[in-house]
Amino acid sequence: MHELSVIMAVVDTVDEYLNTSYGGEAGESIPAVRKAPPRVTRIALQVGSRSSYIPSYIREIWPFAVKETSLDGAALETEEMDGNDFLIKEIEIEE
Numbered sequence: 001m002h003e004l005s006v007i008m009a010v011v012d013t014v015d016e017y018l019n020t021s022y023g024g025e026a027g028e029s030i031p032a033v034r035k036a037p038p039r040v041t042r043i044a045l046q047v048g049s050r051s052s053y054i055p056s057y058i059r060e061i062w063p064f065a066v067k068e069t070s071l072d073g074a075a076l077e078t079e080e081m082d083g084n085d086f087l088i089k090e091i092e093i094e095e
Contacts, residue, residue, distance in 0.1 A: 042092035048083040
């Protein structure tokens with residue numbers, strides 16, 4: 001089940017975005033003295049119909065894969081599209 005690996009890549013991408021957007025450097029974890037990043041409340045993914053990922057599998061394992069990560073508790077939306085791509089379409093945050 002390679003859906004788990006793509007979810008972990010999404011977590012890494014969101015973490016990098018949050019770190020660089022809130023005062024950190026790419027690849028650096030957020031130090032405790034810095035203001036905590038906002039909470040991710042929703043993420044929307046686009047999954048290509050010819051990609052090797054199955055949206056129903058992603059939705060099924062999502063709560064377990066993101067537990068104790070920056071996406072823990074975030075609602076997941078998946079949208080199928082033509083092509084091979086897998087994209088993060090939207091990230092909704094609450095500051």
